[in-house]
Amino acid sequence: MFVIPTKVGLTYRAVAMLVAFAVVLATLGWQMTAQAANLAVVSNTLSDSAPAVLSGHDVRFTIPTSSSLASGATTSITFPAGFTGLGTLSISDITVTVDGTPDAPATFNVTGQVVSFTGVAASANQIVRVVFVNNEITNPAVGSYEFLIATPNDTGRTRVAIIDTVEVTAAVNTSFEFEILGTTTSALPINGTSTTGTTTATAVPFGVVAVGITETLLQTLTVETNARNGFSVTVEQDGNLQSSTGADIDGFLNGAYTNTPTAWAAPANTLLQENTYGHWGLTSTDADLNANEFNVGTGGDRWVAASTTPRVVFSHNGPADGVAQNYGRADVGYQIQISPLQEAGDDYNTTLTYIATPTF
Secondary structure (H helix, E strand, C coil), X not given: CCCCCCCCCHHHHHHHHHHHHHHHHHHHCCCCCCCCEECEEEEEEECCCCCCCECCEEEEEECCCCCCECCCCCEEEECCXXXXXXXXXXXXXXXXXXCCEECCCCEEEEECCEEEEECCCECCCCEEEEEECCCCCECCCCEEEEEEEECCCEEEXXXXXXXXXXXXXXXXXXXXXXXXXXCCCCCCEECCEECCCCCCCCCCCCCCCCECCCEEEEEEEEEEECXXXXXXXXXXXXXCEECCCCCEEEEXXXXXXXXXXXXCCCCCCCCCCHHHCEEEEEEECXXXXXXXXCCCCCCCCCEEECCCCCEEEEEECCCEECCCECCCEEEEEEEXXXXXXXXXXXXXXXXXXXXXXXCC
């Protein structure tokens, strides 16, 4: 047997190793491919995250560094299963901006859960925003759902959470306080007239009334309430000021029981017409009385009759603090005047009733 030594040089070894490595790679099927980058800052903000309701979608993503989106390339957004109504979408149902500048899609397509469009171009680091209207796509059941956004070069994923709505409830107790206050000082102003005496919360005492002289008294009304629609206060009498003899002092003006605010005038004093012998009436400082406005025109001096028909003397259309004029506070004035023909009597009287009604 002959042995023939064989020497293999370094060059041949290297070649042999490369060939062997190539054979192994071929056997394993390995190939070198380019890898897409991840879209940056990917998000989807819903206009309503409740289940089974219509919601808009505000999808945003940033083109990665060293990448771009060509105008003719296709951008697609894949909605998870459960989101319905995609088939009704049209190109008019989305708006696209790039770094805040509108960039309308050239084409638009919906295939199953995938919405795609072309015609939008963006450079590296630019923000692409795709907004879907809020009256086409219906949310699925409660859960977490992943969205896939893809361009030819890059992809990105984001999630939204569909959650049950939270009902917030509260209760506020109703409150209403109405108070009648007397005046302990005379000569107080009331719509251009000065008072001539004092009152209490339960009495308006004119006392002895002199012929031809007006006597004026006032009470203050306060309302404190949280009534949403405010309140109204009326006053009514149970009859004329009447004496035990049967004589009476009629309502302003000369027994006409005037309900339209009218400047004060003395009773006519016409013989055989007893309703012209004397009269009395009322006024209010409240500025929110509609047709019963007492402060119209010449700075006050507007009166109506006290009557068995309720007269509105104070009102407001919202909550009141019991302090602010026209909102929580108003003065009501009462004025009387007699002529020489007014029948004598030392016990003229009537009863006034205030009715305060809140509207919650």
